[in-house]
Amino acid sequence: MFKSKTFMKRKLMLVFMVFFLFLIFLIGRLVYLTIIQSDFYQNEALELHQRERAIKAPRGIIYDRNGVIIASNKPVCTISVIYSQVTDKEKVIEVLTKELELDEVEVRKKVEKVSSREKIKSNVDKVVADRIREYELDGVMVDEDYKRYYPYGDLASKVIGFTGADNQGIIGLEVFYDSYLSGTDGTINTLTDAKGVEIKNAQETVDEPVEGLNLTISIDLNIQKYAQQAAEKVYTKKEAKRVSVIAMNPKNGEIYAMVNVPEFDLNEPFTLTEEYDTTGLSSEEINDLRNQMWRNWCINDTYEPGSTFKTVTATAALEERVVTLEDGFQCPGFRIVEDRRIKCHKVVGHGSESFKQGFMNSCNPVFMDVGARVGVENMYKNYEKLGLFQKTGVDLPGEANSIMHNKQNVGPVELATMSFGQSIQITPLQLIVAVSAMVNGGNLVTPHFGMYITNSDNEIIETLEYPIESGVISKETSDTMKVLLESVVAEGGGSKAIVEGYRIGGKTATSEKLPRSSNKYISSFIGVAPADDPVIAVLVLIDEPTGIYYGGTIAAPVAQEIFENILPYLGIPMEYEEKVD
Amino acid sequence: MQQNAKSQHTSRKRKEGLLENFFVKGEYFDYVLLFVVFFLVCFGLVMVYSTSSYKAYLEFKDAAYYFKRQLLFCGIGFIGMILISKVNYLKWKKFSGLIYLMMLMLQIVVLFVGSESHGAKRWIQIGPIGFQPSEFAKIGMILFMAHLISKKANVIKKFSELIKIYVVGLIIVGLIAIENLSTAVVVMAIIIIMTFITSPKYKQFFVLGSLAVLIIVLFITTVGYRGERIDAWLDPENHEKGYQTMQSLYAIGSGGIFGKGLGQSMQKLGFIPESHNDMIFSVVCEELGLFGAVCVIVMFIILIWRCVIIADNAKDLYGSLIVxxxxxxxxxxxxxxxxxxxxTMPNTGVPLPFISYGGSSMVFILIEMGVVLSVSRQIKLK
Known part of the structure; x- marks a missing residue:
C-alpha cells in the first residue's frame, strides 16, 4: 500500500494553503465590492438601468388684478416612437402621417431611425393625440404635456411675454417671474434592459412634478383693453409707426395697462405681424425683426421727451424756489443762448406772460430762463430726486436707462435745451414715474406689475413689495405742480384731454426726432386724474404720426378717450355736472 | 514506494488483461465529495437558468433553451462520473501513451479545422456536437502526467529529469497556448503542482516558477490584444475593453450583502455579455449577495479539501497524483x-467549474470527479 511520504504531505498541505489563502483573499475582495463599494456600484448600475421620463410641471397661471386668467396652460401631447418596440412599422408610418398631417418621407425617416426614442411631433392637440392612442400601436408613445395659452391673444403681449418649447419664459413677465411660474418637473423612472426595452412588471418610481406658482399682476384687463383700443384707433388713423400707452397708479406704482401697438399674438409669438415685410430676408434678419416685434418701447427704448419734460424743469424751479407762478417772462419767439438762437414753437412769440401762462403755453423761452435760474447743479440734483438717473426698477427684463449729458459738459446751451426736454433721453416709464412723484405728494414709486404669488389653492405665498422713496420733492411743490398740470388741460394746450365731469391735469409734447431735418415726430401727452388728487396717470406716445403731429391735437384725445372710459370704471365720482368754461 | 513498485511488478508479471478487474468495488466512497459536486451542479443549473432565460427567450423564444442543454450535459456528465468512479483507475495507465497521442493530434487538428468562436479557434465541430480539445487536454494531461511522474518519482529530484517531464508537457501546452492562453496556463499549473508535490526539492521550483512568471509577463505585454487587457484591468471605467469588467462590478456591487434575490438580477438583461458563461459568478453576487457568493466559495474549499484528503490517503502515488x-x-x-x-486580474476567459454554462467543460469536469471518486474507492480503511 502506498503511504505518502511526509514531505509530500507537507507540500500537499502547502499547496492547499496557497489555494485557500487565494480564495480567502478573493472573499475579502468581494467584501470590499459588496459592502464598501456597494453604494457606488448600486447607483452606477441604477443609472444604467433606469430611464427617466420627465413629467412636465404645469406652469403657474398669470391673473390680472381682478383674477381674470391672462396666461394659462392647455394640455397638448408629444408623439414619439421607440424603435425597438415598433412591431408594425408601415402601419405606424401610415397612421402618424395621416393623423399628424406630416410628410410621409419625414415620418418614415424618424420611425426607421435606430434610436431609443425619436420625437415625431410635439404640441399635438389632445384630441388628435387621443385618436392616435386609440390605434394602440406598439412603440408609439403619447406623452401629455402643457402648452402655454394666452386667452387674450395680443393683449399686453410685450408685457406678459411668452414661453419657449421647454416652457421657460422668453420675454416679459414670463421671464421675470420664471422661477415662480416654472415649477419643478417630475420624473417617471422605469427600468430597462441593455437594449433600452422597458421591463414589464418592474416597479416604476415617480417623482411627482411640483406645480408652478401663480402670479397676480396689477394689469386690469378692462383698462388694458380700453387703452389698447384707443391706441389702435390712433395708430390706424394717424398711420403711426407705433403707439404706446402706460396707465399707472401714481400713488403706488401699480401699472394698470401698458400698450405697445402693434402688439403681436402671444399664441403665435414667432409669426411676424403684417407690419413686417420678410420677403428676401435671411433667417438671421427675420430673427432680428422678431426681436424688434417683441420690444417693449415703454421700457426698452429711450426718447427725447420734449415738452412733457418741462414738468421736471418746473418742479426743479419750484423746489429751488427760483420761480413763482406769477413771475413775469417775455417771449419774442426765440432766445439767444450764447451764440445760438433757440426758437419757441410759436414763431411770433407769446409776448409777456407769467410762469403759469408759460407752462400752459409750453413756452420754450420761459423754460430756458427758468432752467438758467435753477442752474446745472440744482437741475441735476432734482433729476436725481425724480429718479431720472436710475432705472425705475420695474419687474420686466431689459429696462433701459436715461441718456444724459455729463454734468461737467453742460453749458448754457445744453441747459437751455434740457429745460424743455431736448438733448436728453429717458424712457417713457421714467417720465411717468417722475410725473407721478410730482402729483402724489412727492413720493418716488417703483412701477411694477407683480402683486402677489399664490399657490394652486389660491393661498397667498408671497406679497411682492416695492420700495417707495417718500418726500423726494416737497408737498408744496407737488400741490403747485397739480395746479399747473390742471391749468394746461383746463385752459392751455391740453384742452383736448378734457373729460366732462372730471378734473384732468396733463402736459403735451411734440418732439422732433433726430435728425431734426427728418420731420419725424413723437407726439405725446402725460395726463393725471383727478387733477387735485390723481389716482391714475396716463402717458400716450405716438411715434411718427402722419399729417398733424401736435401732441395736444392727436395725443391728448387718446388720453381723453382712455380717461373717459376708465375714470367711471375706477369708480371715481364726477366732480361737476357740466363743463365749466 | 518500494512496496508499491513491487506490487506493480507482480501485477505486470501476471499479465493481467485489460478488462480483468476493470471495475472495482472498494471499501470506501467519498459521499461528502459527491454531495458537494451534486450541490454545485444543481446550483449551477439554477444560475444558468436565471442568467440565460432572458437571452434565450429573446433568441429562441424559449426561456429554458440554455437550461435544457445544460441539463442534458449534466445528465451525460453524471452518468459518466458514476461509471468512471466504478472503474479501477489503474487501468488508465495502459492508455497513457494513447492519451498523449490523442491530445497531440487533437490540438494540431483544431488549429486547422477548428471553428472560430470569439476570435479564437478552439472548437472541433462533429455534426451537431461542438467539442473543445483543450477541455480534453486537461484530464488527458492529468492522467498522462500522473503516470509519467509516478514512474519517475525516484529520480525527479534530478533537475534534468524534471526538465524532461516538462518538455513532454510543454509540447502540448505550447500547442494549446496558440489559441487559448488561459487553458495553457491552467494545464501548466497542473503539471507544476504535480511535480512540485512529488519532488522533495523546493529551490528548483522557485527558480522555474520565477522563470515561468517572467515568460508569462513578457508574453502578455508583447502580444497586442493581451496588452490591452492589462490597460482595461487597471482602469476599467475608462477603457473601451473594460465594458464587461465594469458590468460585472456593477452586478457584484449592487448585490450587497444579501443580494437582490434569485432571478432579480438586472445586469443579466443584456448588460453583461454572455452572463451565463464566464461571468456567471457576478450574477450570483448580484442575486444572492456576498452571503451567497461566500457559500459557493466555501463549497469549493470543501471540495478542494476532500481532494487533499483523498490524495493523501490514495492507494498509490499514481492515484494520489491524479487527484x-x-x-x-x-x-x-x-x-x-x-x-x-x-x-483582481486582467480579463481572461476561464469558466467557473460546475456553474458556468458549457457542455465540454461540464462533462469533463464531472468525469474528472468520477476519477477522483474511483481513487477514493480504493482507499484502504485501517
Missing amino acids: IGIMTHIAVQVIINLAVVTN
Whole structure:
C-alpha cells in the first residue's frame, strides 16, 4: 500500500494553503465590492438601468388684478416612437402621417431611425393625440404635456411675454417671474434592459412634478383693453409707426395697462405681424425683426421727451424756489443762448406772460430762463430726486436707462435745451414715474406689475413689495405742480384731454426726432386724474404720426378717450355736472 | 514506494488483461465529495437558468433553451462520473501513451479545422456536437502526467529529469497556448503542482516558477490584444475593453450583502455579455449577495479539501497524483474565474467549474470527479 511520504504531505498541505489563502483573499475582495463599494456600484448600475421620463410641471397661471386668467396652460401631447418596440412599422408610418398631417418621407425617416426614442411631433392637440392612442400601436408613445395659452391673444403681449418649447419664459413677465411660474418637473423612472426595452412588471418610481406658482399682476384687463383700443384707433388713423400707452397708479406704482401697438399674438409669438415685410430676408434678419416685434418701447427704448419734460424743469424751479407762478417772462419767439438762437414753437412769440401762462403755453423761452435760474447743479440734483438717473426698477427684463449729458459738459446751451426736454433721453416709464412723484405728494414709486404669488389653492405665498422713496420733492411743490398740470388741460394746450365731469391735469409734447431735418415726430401727452388728487396717470406716445403731429391735437384725445372710459370704471365720482368754461 | 513498485511488478508479471478487474468495488466512497459536486451542479443549473432565460427567450423564444442543454450535459456528465468512479483507475495507465497521442493530434487538428468562436479557434465541430480539445487536454494531461511522474518519482529530484517531464508537457501546452492562453496556463499549473508535490526539492521550483512568471509577463505585454487587457484591468471605467469588467462590478456591487434575490438580477438583461458563461459568478453576487457568493466559495474549499484528503490517503502515488492534478485544475480555475470577475486580474476567459454554462467543460469536469471518486474507492480503511 502506498503511504505518502511526509514531505509530500507537507507540500500537499502547502499547496492547499496557497489555494485557500487565494480564495480567502478573493472573499475579502468581494467584501470590499459588496459592502464598501456597494453604494457606488448600486447607483452606477441604477443609472444604467433606469430611464427617466420627465413629467412636465404645469406652469403657474398669470391673473390680472381682478383674477381674470391672462396666461394659462392647455394640455397638448408629444408623439414619439421607440424603435425597438415598433412591431408594425408601415402601419405606424401610415397612421402618424395621416393623423399628424406630416410628410410621409419625414415620418418614415424618424420611425426607421435606430434610436431609443425619436420625437415625431410635439404640441399635438389632445384630441388628435387621443385618436392616435386609440390605434394602440406598439412603440408609439403619447406623452401629455402643457402648452402655454394666452386667452387674450395680443393683449399686453410685450408685457406678459411668452414661453419657449421647454416652457421657460422668453420675454416679459414670463421671464421675470420664471422661477415662480416654472415649477419643478417630475420624473417617471422605469427600468430597462441593455437594449433600452422597458421591463414589464418592474416597479416604476415617480417623482411627482411640483406645480408652478401663480402670479397676480396689477394689469386690469378692462383698462388694458380700453387703452389698447384707443391706441389702435390712433395708430390706424394717424398711420403711426407705433403707439404706446402706460396707465399707472401714481400713488403706488401699480401699472394698470401698458400698450405697445402693434402688439403681436402671444399664441403665435414667432409669426411676424403684417407690419413686417420678410420677403428676401435671411433667417438671421427675420430673427432680428422678431426681436424688434417683441420690444417693449415703454421700457426698452429711450426718447427725447420734449415738452412733457418741462414738468421736471418746473418742479426743479419750484423746489429751488427760483420761480413763482406769477413771475413775469417775455417771449419774442426765440432766445439767444450764447451764440445760438433757440426758437419757441410759436414763431411770433407769446409776448409777456407769467410762469403759469408759460407752462400752459409750453413756452420754450420761459423754460430756458427758468432752467438758467435753477442752474446745472440744482437741475441735476432734482433729476436725481425724480429718479431720472436710475432705472425705475420695474419687474420686466431689459429696462433701459436715461441718456444724459455729463454734468461737467453742460453749458448754457445744453441747459437751455434740457429745460424743455431736448438733448436728453429717458424712457417713457421714467417720465411717468417722475410725473407721478410730482402729483402724489412727492413720493418716488417703483412701477411694477407683480402683486402677489399664490399657490394652486389660491393661498397667498408671497406679497411682492416695492420700495417707495417718500418726500423726494416737497408737498408744496407737488400741490403747485397739480395746479399747473390742471391749468394746461383746463385752459392751455391740453384742452383736448378734457373729460366732462372730471378734473384732468396733463402736459403735451411734440418732439422732433433726430435728425431734426427728418420731420419725424413723437407726439405725446402725460395726463393725471383727478387733477387735485390723481389716482391714475396716463402717458400716450405716438411715434411718427402722419399729417398733424401736435401732441395736444392727436395725443391728448387718446388720453381723453382712455380717461373717459376708465375714470367711471375706477369708480371715481364726477366732480361737476357740466363743463365749466 | 518500494512496496508499491513491487506490487506493480507482480501485477505486470501476471499479465493481467485489460478488462480483468476493470471495475472495482472498494471499501470506501467519498459521499461528502459527491454531495458537494451534486450541490454545485444543481446550483449551477439554477444560475444558468436565471442568467440565460432572458437571452434565450429573446433568441429562441424559449426561456429554458440554455437550461435544457445544460441539463442534458449534466445528465451525460453524471452518468459518466458514476461509471468512471466504478472503474479501477489503474487501468488508465495502459492508455497513457494513447492519451498523449490523442491530445497531440487533437490540438494540431483544431488549429486547422477548428471553428472560430470569439476570435479564437478552439472548437472541433462533429455534426451537431461542438467539442473543445483543450477541455480534453486537461484530464488527458492529468492522467498522462500522473503516470509519467509516478514512474519517475525516484529520480525527479534530478533537475534534468524534471526538465524532461516538462518538455513532454510543454509540447502540448505550447500547442494549446496558440489559441487559448488561459487553458495553457491552467494545464501548466497542473503539471507544476504535480511535480512540485512529488519532488522533495523546493529551490528548483522557485527558480522555474520565477522563470515561468517572467515568460508569462513578457508574453502578455508583447502580444497586442493581451496588452490591452492589462490597460482595461487597471482602469476599467475608462477603457473601451473594460465594458464587461465594469458590468460585472456593477452586478457584484449592487448585490450587497444579501443580494437582490434569485432571478432579480438586472445586469443579466443584456448588460453583461454572455452572463451565463464566464461571468456567471457576478450574477450570483448580484442575486444572492456576498452571503451567497461566500457559500459557493466555501463549497469549493470543501471540495478542494476532500481532494487533499483523498490524495493523501490514495492507494498509490499514481492515484494520489491524479487527484492532485484534478484538485489543481478546479482550484486554479475557480481562483482565476473569481479574480477576473472581481477585476483582481486582467480579463481572461476561464469558466467557473460546475456553474458556468458549457457542455465540454461540464462533462469533463464531472468525469474528472468520477476519477477522483474511483481513487477514493480504493482507499484502504485501517
